[in-house]
Amino acid sequence: MGSNRIGKVFQVTTFGESHGCAMGAVIDGCPSGLEITEEEIQMELERRRPGLSRHTSPRKERDRVEILSGIFEGKTTGAPIALLIKNEDGRRDAYEPIKDILRPGHANYTYLKKYGIFDYRGGGRASARETVARVAAGAIARKLIAPIVCKAKVIEVGGEKDPKRIDELLDQMVTEGDSIGAVIECEIYNVPAGLGDPIYDKLEAQLGSAMLSIPATRGVEFGEGFHAAKMKGSMHNDEYGLDEKGNIRSLTNRHGGILAGISTGEVIVFRVPFKPTSSIKKSQKSVDLSGHEVPFILPEGSRHDPCVALRAPSIVEAMASLVLADSLLVQKSYTR
Numbered sequence: 211m212g213s214n215r216i217g218k219v220f221q222v223t224t225f226g227e228s229h230g231c232a233m234g235a236v237i238d239g240c241p242s243g244l245e246i247t248e249e250e251i252q253m254e255l256e257r258r259r260p261g262l263s264r265h266t267s268p269r270k271e272r273d274r275v276e277i278l279s280g281i282f283e284g285k286t287t288g289a290p291i292a293l294l295i296k297n298e299d300g301r302r303d304a305y306e307p308i309k310d311i312l313r314p315g316h317a318n319y320t321y322l323k324k325y326g327i328f329d330y331r332g333g334g335r336a337s338a339r340e341t342v343a344r345v346a347a348g349a350i351a352r353k354l355i356a357p358i359v360c361k362a363k364v365i366e367v368g369g370e371k372d373p374k375r376i377d378e379l380l381d382q383m384v385t386e387g388d389s390i391g392a393v394i395e396c397e398i399y400n401v402p403a404g405l406g407d408p409i410y411d412k413l414e415a416q417l418g419s420a421m422l423s424i425p426a427t428r429g430v431e432f433g434e435g436f437h438a439a440k441m442k443g444s445m446h447n448d449e450y451g452l453d454e455k456g457n458i459r460s461l462t463n464r465h466g467g468i469l470a471g472i473s474t475g476e477v478i479v480f481r482v483p484f485k486p487t488s489s490i491k492k493s494q495k496s497v498d499l500s501g502h503e504v505p506f507i508l509p510e511g512s513r514h515d516p517c518v519a520l521r522a523p524s525i526v527e528a529m530a531s532l533v534l535a536d537s538l539l540v541q542k543s544y545t546r
């Protein structure tokens with residue numbers, strides 16, 4: 211697999227499988243002298259950790275990060291930063307009964323076709339457990355990009371926006387052993403105008419690619435997004451004006467903070483739809499590796515997350531921070 215790295219200057223490579231011994235990230239290209247502590251990285255991991263709400267999977271991981279290199283006396287040294295998070299709740303046995311049956315909506319069919327082998331233990335590399343390494347690396351990117359701040363939240367579950375209805379819907383999914391999709395919205399504040407590159411490295415393309423790399427994402431829309439296709443130019447255009455200090459500003463922000471692939475200085479706004487968790491407690495039709503049609507039934511006691519998006523805001527923020535960190539460092543190479 212040659213696709214485990216993101217970034218041109220702020221380069222992050224992640225490694226590890228869901229039920230292997232550990233997950234981790236190596237960051238190369240982080241400038242020296244950035245102050246960062248293990249506790250600050252830990253705080254981000256706490257936000258992502260499973261088992262913190264009654265609607266998220268009860269996998270019991272402490273997710274303790276260890277800094278192996280690149281940080282000395284609380285500051286980055288310019289050397290590669292290696293971060294390690296041990297897997298403590300691996301349950302290989304739990305997957306034995308279904309190891310030869312294709313899990314509908316999950317990764318084993320395509321991994322088998324591509325590599326001829328599949329790590330059936332919780333999805334192996336395709337598991338969202340991999341995102342723990344991104345969140346750890348993202349904590350360093352967050353520090354680097356300050357005062358730029360990425361804030362993501364779930365804004366819709368199963369088409370519902372009202373928190374009470376969402377709670378009821380999630381309870382219903384748990385009772386029925388089913389799952390539901392959701393939308394996360396991310397806003398990025400204090401972005402200077404000028405980040406991102408035209409043509410193939412547009413800021414939307416970089417953010418979009420980062421978002422679509424998160425498991426279970428189905429798309430990404432910026433500003434008015436898909437709704438723009440129903441609007442007139444006179445409704446969609448953001449007119450310009452001057453603020454009280456005489457700076458040029460958009461009077462509205464339907465464009466979502468990016469034009470021609472370059473940040474405008476307005477808040478960057480995008481939304482990411484997540485599909486319903488593929489592992490559900492209902493029996494589903496499938497095929498085993500010997501070519502027989504068989505039912506796919508999650509073994510008794512398997513973890514069941516009714517809505518994967520509930521745990522994803524910290525992942526969205528981490529990926530956005532990684533893209534912004536890289537864009538800022540790339541931008542430095544253009545200006546004197």
Ligand SMILES: Cc1cc2nc3c(=O)[nH]c(=O)nc-3n(C[C@H](O)[C@H](O)[C@H](O)COP(=O)(O)O)c2cc1C
Pocket residue numbers: 267315316317333336337338424425426427485487488489513514515518519521522525
């Ligand atoms: C935070 C998070 C947690 C997830 N947990 C599960 C899970 O418990 N069960 C599951 O089937 N899929 C889960 N997924 C989604 C799968 O990893 C994903 O659907 C699978 O790898 C196939 O990839 P794709 O959906 O991107 O095509 C999770 C995704 C995220 C973002």
